[in-house]
Structure formats: structure tokens, C-alpha cells
Amino acid sequence: QLQLQESGPGLVKPSETLSLTCTVSGVSITSRGYYWGWIRQPPGKGLEWIGSISYSGSTSYNPSLKSRVTISIDTSKNQFSLKLSSVTAADTAIYYCARRGGVTATPLVDYWGQGTLVAVSS
Amino acid sequence: QSVLTQPPSVSGAPGQRVTISCTGSSSNIGAGYDVHWYQQLPGTAPKFIMFSNNNRPSGVPDRFSGSKSGTSASLAITGLQVEDEADYYCQSYDSSLTWVFGGGTKLTVL
Numbered sequence: 001q002l003q004l005q006e007s008g009p010g011l012v013k014p015s016e017t018l019s020l021t022c023t024v025s026g027v028s029i030t031s032r033g034y035y036w037g038w039i040r041q042p043p044g045k046g047l048e049w050i051g052s053i054s055y056s057g058s059t060s061y062n063p064s065l066k067s068r069v070t071i072s073i074d075t076s077k078n079q080f081s082l083k084l085s086s087v088t089a090a091d092t093a094i095y096y097c098a099r100r101g102g103v104t105a106t107p108l109v110d111y112w113g114q115g116t117l118v119a120v121s122s
Numbered sequence: 123q124s125v126l127t128q129p130p131s132v133s134g135a136p137g138q139r140v141t142i143s144c145t146g147s148s149s150n151i152g153a154g155y156d157v158h159w160y161q162q163l164p165g166t167a168p169k170f171i172m173f174s175n176n177n178r179p180s181g182v183p184d185r186f187s188g189s190k191s192g193t194s195a196s197l198a199i200t201g202l203q204v205e206d207e208a209d210y211y212c213q214s215y216d217s218s219l220t221w222v223f224g225g226g227t228k229l230t231v232l
Contacts (some may be wrong), residue, residue: 037221046124047160047168047211049221063221096167104174106156106215112167 002026004097004113011119018084022097028108029078030055033102034079038071039109040093043083045115052100052107053080059120087120094118125150126212126224133230139200142227144212145193148223152193155215157198159188162209162226172197199229207231 008020022036029036037052052060053071061069070083084091094104094115127145134140144157151157156175160168171182175190185201195214199206212224 046225047213047223049223052221063218068143104156104158105223106174107213108158108170108173109160109168109213110170112169115167118206 002099002111004062004099004111005095006095006113008116008118010117012087013122014088014120015086018082018087018091018095018120020095020116020118022077022080022082022113024080024099028106029073029080030075030090032049035100035107036071036073037098037100037109038082039096039098039112041115042090042093048086050082050095054117087107089120092118094119124225125216125220125222126214128210128212128224128227130225131228131230133232134202135232136202136204138202139198140202140229141199142197142210142212142229144195144197144224146214146222147193149218150193150214150216151190151195153217157188157190157195158213160211160213162211164208170212175196202231204231 003025005023011094012018035054038050051071053059068085073080094117096115097113098109099111100107132140159172162168163172172188176188187198189196210227216222
């Protein structure tokens with residue numbers, strides 16, 4: 001059974017870098033055809049795609065966040081990570097790690113982590 | 123402001139039928155990209171309940187159906203049940219190489 005689990009600080013100071021890790025269990029992160037990504041949800045608001053990374057390390061990012069985002073993959077630990085720099089209060093959100101399934105032509109999130117709330121505050 | 127537009131809320135009595143619309147543009151839904159739908163129960167992560175416009179994953183009752191036409195898509199729920207009360211999100215892909223979501227619709231079962 002595939003599971004994703006986010007980990008990282010729940011509080012980040014303004015202007016600093018938010019760092020989260022997603023640990024994948026139940027499947028190899030290098031399995032062909034899958035992408036791994038991050039999606040966030042500000043409290044009481046909708047979903048926003050942050051970016052994704054392929055099993056081979058190819059990345060794509062939301063243009064609105066691209067200048068501040070880095071997603072990387074650590075195959076030895078079966079993990080992938082998110083770094084978001086120069087955070088402000090607007091970056092306060094529940095951050096979900098997720099898997100894009102390989103079946104559909106249009107990206108579909110078929111597995112989600114439980115989400116972790118990250119607050120940006122001094 | 124979400125790229126895909128959904129009504130903020132819909133409601134219906136148990137047993138009734140409701141529909142949730144999702145309106146995009148020529149750069150996403152209208153460009154031929156499929157639409158997926160997610161259900162988010164309070165305090166939980168979303169889960170997909172419809173993929174590629176009108177396909178239900180196993181375990182989702184056939185009370186749920188989806189459709190797509192032009193730059194819009196819809197999710198219909200018949201025989202409303204109390205447990206259907208949740209937030210629903212549509213999602214597609216945009217020519218700007220972005221995964222795009224709707225703003226979400228809160229379904230209330232009266």
C-alpha cells in the first residue's frame with residue numbers, strides 16, 4: 001500500500017526558507033511513469049499546485065512560484081523534498097506531497113500525503 | 123483567483139441531485155485536457171473520485187458522474203447522502219504547463 005508522509009518544521013520565519021520532505025513507502029520512487037509533487041492549501045482556501053519531479057529528476061514548477069521553488073529527489077532514501085525561499089505570511093498553508101499517477105494523459109493526483117500545516121510567522 | 127471557476131457552494135436535500143460546474147478556457151479544458159474531480163472531507167486530504175472527465179475509480183458509487191463539453195465540465199451527484207457533504211475540486215492542465223485547480227465547491231446536504 002503506497003503511503004506518503006510529509007515532515008518538516010511547522011513554523012518558519014518570514015524571509016526564510018521553508019523545507020519539507022516527503023517519505024514514500026510501498027513503492028520505489030524511481031518507478032517509471034510516475035511524478036512526485038507538492039500541492040498546498042491555505043487555511044480555508046483552495047488547492048494550488050507548487051511543482052513536480054519525475055522519477056528521473058526532471059522538474060516542472062508553477063510559474064507563479066518558480067523563482068522561489070526547488071524540488072529534489074533522493075532515491076537512496078525514497079524521498080523527495082520541497083524548498084520554498086523568501087517566505088511570507090501568504091505562504092502559510094497545508095502542504096501536501098502527492099503522486100501523479102501514470103495512467104492518464106492529463107496529470108492526476110492518485111495518492112496524497114496527509115498534509116502538514118506550515119505557518120509563516122515571526 | 124483560481125484558473126478554473128467553480129460555484130462556491132451548492133446544496134441539496136438527501137435523495138436529490140446536484141451538479142457542480144467547472145469552467146475553464148481555451149488554454150486548459152478547451153484545449154482538450156481532461157478534467158479530474160476530487161472530494162475533500164473535513165480535515166482530510168483530497169481524494170480523486172472522477173478521472174478523465176467521466177471515469178469513476180473503484181469504490182466510488184455510480185451516483186457520481188462526470189461530463190465535459192467545450193471549456194467546461196460538470197460533476198453530478200444523484201441520490202444525495204449525508205456522507206457526500208464535502209468540498210469538491212476540479213483539476214485540469216493548462217498550456218502554461220501548470221496543473222490547475224478550481225476554487226472548490228462546498229456541498230451541503232440539507
